[in-house]
Amino acid sequence: MHLLIPAAGSGKRMGSDRNKLLLPLHGRPILAWTLLSAAAADQITWIGIISQPVDQPAFQVLLQDLSLSKPVVLVDGGSTRQESVERGLQALPADAHHVLIHDGARCLATPDLLNRCATSLLSDGAALIAAIPVKDTIKVVNAEGWIDHTPDRSQLWAAQTPQGFTVAQLKACHERARIQGWEVTDDAALLERCQLPVKIVPGEETNLKVTTPSDLAIAAWILQTRFQE
Ligand code: CTP
Numbered sequence: 001m002h003l004l005i006p007a008a009g010s011g012k013r014m015g016s017d018r019n020k021l022l023l024p025l026h027g028r029p030i031l032a033w034t035l036l037s038a039a040a041a042d043q044i045t046w047i048g049i050i051s052q053p054v055d056q057p058a059f060q061v062l063l064q065d066l067s068l069s070k071p072v073v074l075v076d077g078g079s080t081r082q083e084s085v086e087r088g089l090q091a092l093p094a095d096a097h098h099v100l101i102h103d104g105a106r107c108l109a110t111p112d113l114l115n116r117c118a119t120s121l122l123s124d125g126a127a128l129i130a131a132i133p134v135k136d137t138i139k140v141v142n143a144e145g146w147i148d149h150t151p152d153r154s155q156l157w158a159a160q161t162p163q164g165f166t167v168a169q170l171k172a173c174h175e176r177a178r179i180q181g182w183e184v185t186d187d188a189a190l191l192e193r194c195q196l197p198v199k200i201v202p203g204e205e206t207n208l209k210v211t212t213p214s215d216l217a218i219a220a221w222i223l224q225t226r227f228q229e
């Protein structure tokens, strides 16, 4: 299974002066944890890291330190996550028929989650995303700050990555999005726009996306707890 890791952001909400994926977390850069998990997932055989050229020297150093036994390729990213994934898809080897997309910032996803997504994708070919039931009551709010309505929580799921697709289908959806000018924040949303089915695979509560300094502190605590076990 081929894995693309979008890692070409800048981490604005983290408020740091460099790509947040290079910030230290429990003794290693954030991205190193994502890569270690991918390396430990047997189903993953090839890794593409989508990255900004400015970060590539630092990513190369990180890769030298990890010396992973799987092929790892650096691919130039774009100005949005959507554009980065599209570029990653173009860089996949010709024999890649299925792909998992997993955000570099979701550095706590376990190898088990990556393997489960890969196995599910290979067994029935259906597009999938890891997701967990929403715990909060969610409000839909209008531009003036007034609540419009409260969706039924039992139908709400929080989307995570990995997200898995057949390469041809995801490429076709990205191409259509570019032509139509659709802008989305995850790949499943492109399939939804194309009216294609996407199923849910149980995600992990600890599979948070490191976005703000508080996420970083929580991630550090989770890793510390894992290594105490
Ligand atoms: N990403 C990417 N290319 C972009 C923007 C984001 O590959 N042009 C990646 C990020 O590196 C991250 C993932 O997409 O691994 C999810 O994005 P997010 O958490 O929003 O990261 P950033 O865009 O870096 O953060 P921010 O939105 O706060 O600037």
Ligand code: MG
Pocket: 009, 081
């Ligand atoms: Mg972003």
